[in-house]
């Protein structure tokens with residue numbers, strides 16, 4: 001479920017009256033997603049997404065996200081910018097929450113991507129990175145390498161309730177990754193969470209890149225590593241699919257060639273990316289009641305990816 005905040009028909013009609021977007025016809029809560037409340041809104045003027053931002057998205061970050069979406073949309077990338085009201089405002093308040101009316105994009109997210117779809121996703125990621133070369137706003141990565149020690153510390157020995165010995169394993173991996181982290185690579189604006197559920201597709205074509213709410217300033221190849229880990233394994237992290245992983249990398253390089261120093265860093269960046277999701281999932285696992293309506297995501301699926309990259313990363317990204 002992802003409707004935390006209920007919106008009354010009256011409040012929504014009043015909200016829509018600020019836009020040239022037509023009058024309310026229907027509004028349905030969208031079940032997918034876990035971070036925000038999303039509604040599919042039909043009006044006499046078309047179809048929109050209404051997003052109410054819940055606790056994980058800081059209202060102060062919204063101007064950054066909206067500027068980034070506007071920048072990409074202006075360059076023809078398939079992203080959903082917020083609709084401006086008649087006064088030119090994109091960010092509003094509805095039912096006590098920050099809220100945006102967002103362009104609806106067609107397409108569905110794939111659960112089991114084919115190599116052709118992974119190639120298209122890699123190419124779209126690459127196009128997005130180069131379209132952001134002249135995007136000047138900055139947002140530090142709130143889930144980046146400099147936060148991982150604190151994230152590990154706040155989980156502490158409770159990690160061992162997820163799997164015996166997990167705290168020590170993660171501690172050792174973190175120490176090794178931090179020691180090798182490529183701090184010399186140039187910063188860029190990145191998506192940072194381009195999982196298959198954040199890519200809308202029709203057949204083999206990417207029709208939407210969505211959910212930019214982790215977007216931040218970090219290293220492009222780190223974004224590629226995040227995407228590789230998210231696409232090229234089965235959900236449990238037991239099985240690596242080389243055809244998917246290779247297609248994703250080929251697609252990325254088809255649009256733009258990754259500079260050699262960024263490519264050379266991919267093995268350690270992939271380990272770091274796996275650690276990032278292991279840590280956030282572990283915290284959520286320890287702090288979400290098992291009977292909550294939100295499904296907890298398995299942290300160990302990312303421990304398996306971490307082990308896989310540590311053993312095979314050099315060969316994989318050679």
Ligand SMILES: Nc1ncnc2c1ncn2[C@@H]1O[C@H](COP(=O)(O)OP(=O)(O)OP(=O)(O)O)[C@@H](O)[C@H]1O
Pocket residue numbers: 002030032033034035036037038049080102103104105106109197198208210211213
């Ligand atoms: N602009 C859009 N056009 C069409 N559908 C969209 C759009 N934005 C979101 N959706 C739909 O709403 C669903 C939830 O959106 P989203 O992934 O942004 O949710 P969330 O709760 O913010 O994120 P998370 O994936 O991190 O839980 C998506 O899976 C997609 O089906």
Ligand SMILES: N[C@@H](CCO)C(=O)O
Pocket residue numbers: 193195277280281297
């Ligand atoms: N994509 C993340 C959750 C939302 O950021 C994960 O699968 O852990």
